[in-house]
Amino acid sequence: xxxxxxxxxxxxxxxxxxxxxxxxxxxxxxxxxxxxxxxxxxxxxxxxxxxxxxxxxxxxxxxxxxxxxxxxxxxxxxxxxxxxxxxxxxxxxxxxxxxxxxxxxxxxxxxx
Amino acid sequence: xxxxxxxxxxxxxxxxxxxxxxxxxxxxxxxxxxxxxxxxxxxxxxxxxxxxxxxxxxxxxxxxxxxxxxxxxxxxxxxxxxxxxxxxxxxxxxxxxxxxxxxxxxxxxxxxxxxxxx
Numbered sequence: 632x633x634x635x636x637x638x639x640x641x642x643x644x645x646x647x648x649x650x651x652x653x654x655x656x657x658x659x660x661x662x663x664x665x666x667x668x669x670x671x672x673x674x675x676x677x678x679x680x681x682x683x684x685x686x687x688x689x690x691x692x693x694x695x696x697x698x699x700x701x702x703x704x705x706x707x708x709x710x711x712x713x714x715x716x717x718x719x720x721x722x723x724x725x726x727x728x729x730x731x732x733x734x735x736x737x738x739x740x741x742x743x
Numbered sequence: 744x745x746x747x748x749x750x751x752x753x754x755x756x757x758x759x760x761x762x763x764x765x766x767x768x769x770x771x772x773x774x775x776x777x778x779x780x781x782x783x784x785x786x787x788x789x790x791x792x793x794x795x796x797x798x799x800x801x802x803x804x805x806x807x808x809x810x811x812x813x814x815x816x817x818x819x820x821x822x823x824x825x826x827x828x829x830x831x832x833x834x835x836x837x838x839x840x841x842x843x844x845x846x847x848x849x850x851x852x853x854x855x856x857x858x859x860x861x
Contacts, residue, residue, distance in 0.1 A: 665847075666846070677839075679848060688849055730792060733792070
């Protein structure tokens with residue numbers, strides 16, 4: 632089961648916008664609108680930020696938005712804040728494995 | 744508010760079986776439409792699916808662990824459990840339980856570190 636590909640790190644200054652990519656194939660990201668994004672602070676459990684490509688759970692800031700184009704999903708954080716510094720993981724449904732879900736490799740977001 | 748809490752030994756000897764339980768509160772494990780999963784994270788690494796179970800007992804396991812994993816559910820106790828056999832140091836990780844729908848899990852346990860060492 633191959634992990635989805637994310638950049639190892641992304642950085643930005645407070646107030647800026649950053650985008651994290653999550654690249655898969657037509658058997659996962661590109662083929663289904665079942666992409667989720669998680670935020671994980673050190674020592675904490677992951678927190679769901681986006682589900683079904685672009686939907687935010689209740690309570691998640693509207694500074695977080697999700698989208699998809701082809702085989703690549705993206706998470707955009709607008710108005711970057713110090714508290715956004717964390718690891719971010721994408722996850723997708725996949726039809727190319729005996730197990731139906733796969734995580735991305737993870738991206739460390741640094742607020743400069 | 745649904746809450747999940749992992750419990751079990753924090754230290755397991757090599758070749759033995761790792762056993763963890765996840766206790767669910769604030770909601771019934773028999774609620775339809777959700778699955779109950781185990782996910783682990785090796786120190787400093789990314790997230791890895793272990794597997795999941797529906798309240799009916801249907802299970803799905805990560806092929807890379809399938810030969811060693813058993814996930815079960817006890818609806819009377821509102822708990823589900825993980826057993827991972829023949830552990831090695833490579834199984835040292837933080838183990839999370841979660842409630843999911845599709846690839847989305849909004850409710851997670853706090854995680855429990857399991858170290859495999861003699």
